[in-house]
Amino acid sequence: MSATPEAVTTSRSPAASAKGRWLPVGLAQAKITGGFWAPRQLRNGDSAIPSGQDQLETAGNLQNLRLAAGIGEGEAIGPVFADSDVFKWLEAAAWEYGRNPSEDLLKRQRELTAIVAAAQRDDGYLDSVVQLRYGDEGRYKQLVWSHEHYCAGHLIQAAVAQVRCTGDRELLDVAVKVADHLVATFGEGEGKTVDIDGHPVIEMALVELYRETGTAAYLDLAKWFVDARGHGIIKEHGHEPTYFSDRVPIREATTVEGHAVRAVYLAAGATDVALETGDAKLLEALKGQFADMWSTKTYITGGLGARWEGEAFGDEYELPPDRAYAETCAAIGGIQWAWRMLLATGEAFYADAIERMLYNGFLAGVSLKGTEYFYVNPLQLRGAAHADNNRSPAHGRRGWFDCACCPPNIMRTLASLDGYLASSSDGAVQIHQYAAGTLTVGDATLTVETAYPWDGAVRITVDGSVAVELRIPAWADGATVNGSAVAAGTYARVEADVIDLQLPMATRVVAADPRIDAVRGCVALERGPLVYAVEQVDQQANVDDLHLLPEAAVAASHDGGLLDGVTVLQTRGRIGTGHQGGWPFTSDAADSVGDEVDVVAVPYYAWANREIGAMRVWLPRG
């Protein structure tokens, strides 16, 4: 083990790098106290995390670990990656404790940590399902599907969060043993195995463990895992490599492809490696990949992944709204990647991307109550759709899934959200996301007051001496700071005791690049960072038949009683009656003009909270 003596952790936050252009501001320094996000975090801490523990008990994930620890007898239950859900829950609990400490939550973490520690083998190996199903002989035999590194990665991330937020080192000890075992087992050199996990995440995790412990071997192994991909390892095991992000080396890739969560987790890990090793070439490649993803393979909601088959990115401009997969986990991975790119580059583009994913593709994944989840986040549901799959959006959000990766992933993201709000650099603080709360950086304390995203006014009161750099979203043409115009898509730097940012909140009617075939002739409505959707429950006409009138004005009004308070958009449309049965492809299949009707749109994230029914983000215009 090539240990180095010094840890480089900078804050109680995810991706606590000291090497980026900007440094993260940890939980407790950045603190959401009200507004849009505070009640969501409250429900996450009070309802989702406790009920998540119950779900892990019911589904057998915790039982697997107990069995692996020798407590009781039985067989492993559930998918091979069952442990990872426990680890994501532990990570969520740790961040939650970091922003809002409670004895109960500490006790829960310690109980689960003890089970995890007991399940670990003496040599550091830990994967309860493999241990129970295949024994020591079965280790790493099918790494393409076994998720052993994936589970290890989530364990390490949980351990890092736990030590940063609680100071407890128990899980970190387990994680270090796991990581040392991996370092001893994988890579080049005598007695080591050249192989990679089919599902990335270990890369991000090892870099975080390096930041926490200062052990360079972890960073080295992360770098090795990143560079080992794309050289035929998975093909040699008899699998088509695209799905596993293993078709081309990441340094040569020009886009993202294959399984969306795998792809963005890998990219986020590679960004971590680039950050810590100062690898400008790797970072440049990642910039190109992100840009290509953002311009050709991302939904307007920030959703990632156009295909159910393989939960995968499609070809460029293949973005069907009805069959969008847009897995909640992919939005989370997208946020993680964008956050690392933001720290590395200081480009407002990435904070814009986080905002879009956060308020739309991510947030739609959880109900207003906080305890029901979407796995798949389409931009259209037809009236006649029926659920034919555990993950079908036609079910509405569900309490848990057979494959339960998304729920605890949402929990850890909401619990650590404060960590994504701001960063600091020499003498300045950058505010990336606008949320009511406080920021403490050095001697300065900033108080942020805002009803964002409903209102574009943000007041920042600065107590202390610090320059403030405010992200002006690319959509915010006409924004002002203390009355002066500022450029959209950049950071506006200002030094003042009181800062008044005004972001224009006019509704935007947007169309798609014509190469996006699936929404040709349609428009979507946006206001501020929010994408809107038309839900059946609000309409006079069938959503399936609804068209927007091209010239109709769009009125916005806030309704504090609707969907926990949302700004509603209202406009006019007409019913396109179309054909009535029979062969649908004819020379005169033009749409017939029907009656005019009112059209009501609500924020996309809030859909499916009243009833499940037809929904569209993109509506035909004309």
Place this chain on the structure above:
Amino acid sequence: MSATPEAVTTSRSPAASAKGRWLPVGLAQAKITGGFWAPRQLRNGDSAIPSGQDQLETAGNLQNLRLAAGIGEGEAIGPVFADSDVFKWLEAAAWEYGRNPSEDLLKRQRELTAIVAAAQRDDGYLDSVVQLRYGDEGRYKQLVWSHEHYCAGHLIQAAVAQVRCTGDRELLDVAVKVADHLVATFGEGEGKTVDIDGHPVIEMALVELYRETGTAAYLDLAKWFVDARGHGIIKEHGHEPTYFSDRVPIREATTVEGHAVRAVYLAAGATDVALETGDAKLLEALKGQFADMWSTKTYITGGLGARWEGEAFGDEYELPPDRAYAETCAAIGGIQWAWRMLLATGEAFYADAIERMLYNGFLAGVSLKGTEYFYVNPLQLRGAAHADNNRSPAHGRRGWFDCACCPPNIMRTLASLDGYLASSSDGAVQIHQYAAGTLTVGDATLTVETAYPWDGAVRITVDGSVAVELRIPAWADGATVNGSAVAAGTYARVEADVIDLQLPMATRVVAADPRIDAVRGCVALERGPLVYAVEQVDQQANVDDLHLLPEAAVAASHDGGLLDGVTVLQTRGRIGTGHQGGWPFTSDAADSVGDEVDVVAVPYYAWANREIGAMRVWLPRG
């Protein structure tokens, strides 16, 4: 066994029912001798069927059967349904022998039949993969996935074809033992098992065996399998039932859903049951399901199945051209279902449907050479698409597949195509599909001369006394018979020695019902029964960026040297340049007007025979 003494087979053809409104005309009575189809059948017989036998040897299917017969030692290779590919090949060889007898082909059939017979267990059970992998104890343990009835069904169909076309009874003896074993094992009553196969096909097969042998128990069991579906059997086994056509009883279903091939095979089998039992209510339900499929879930190519995930039908109007699955087998199943509906009802609608599926969705599944196949038949391939799956159309057609259901299915369809051309009833012959050849019905012989589908002129010379009923396709407004106008979408009855049918072959520019969101703003080109496609190899501009000019004329010209001879369509388009990178959803994302270019379209079935590249059936107009 409730044997009845009399077989009811009417002809050497598939689905040889005596109970329909019309009776099939068998191979040798209906005989394609030239024109469009003859060279395709020639290549099927001369190249595809012999090379298919080689593929079955290479892939291990034949070896599995030898091993099950005790010849050699080893383990089963390939998917659980491996036997079915052998049986489909045997069926293809039998029909091919029926239309074009050869000693070599008879020898090949007898060799394979001997292997199959040797593999059968004494009690009639036969499934080499189950026998080798799970032994006698493993029978029917996972019928939802094991395909045991599915394999039995294809065996029975092969046996029926063999006895009808060669007179050999060896395979029929095997099939009767299999069927008797099934009759003894499944259904209601003491000692019987209430269970169904996850993949229908046994229903059609048992009805055909009933027609061939007169044994009523086979029809009874087919009826039982049809009616057992939709009552929760598969859900009880822990599977979501939609995929398996098991969500609702077929008598109550109003549409098709789930796995497309499963759904249409089941529907075809249910139609057989309705035909033979005179079950008008069941037939009425099937009419409604077919109509709903045809108006809401069928591609313009006749392709069936909008989703890769589950190889399934989508929701109504969910018909994405790029992600169309449109499995070749689903088109074949669709033809089989439509043929049975046609025999039962005498409605031209079903013969129209067969024509559309045959010339487009089916025929695209095989290369001009006859030995390379598409599993999946999309209506759009983007220029940047890369193959990420064994079945990816971006590979181009392939010689075989891991899951090789389609190739031998194509072989049996081409070999038995003559059987779908015509039918007879008291004193009349119905011509459903126009192909150069001869028809012998009773004392009458009809000679059909035509260059269809390139030319709309069909001359029928009648030697003998018979009324001829000619299908006038629904697209053929303005058709004439011997100079008199006839109504499109019906059968025109005529008695004459020489009949001149003229079908109008003007190019049709068609749009889609506006509820088909995926092709909004687009048009497709059709001429006669053919759907056209624009392939990159023929264009000046990138197909991905091509738009058709709304008012441009479309010129048709025959090119005998292109793609084995095709009528080419030429029109004008323009290059829609769209955005150039960056976030693609903006307020001004209208398409910019680019240069005008020539546009060349070729029949969809012929695409991907020169090179694999961008292709579109639907082009934006404007």
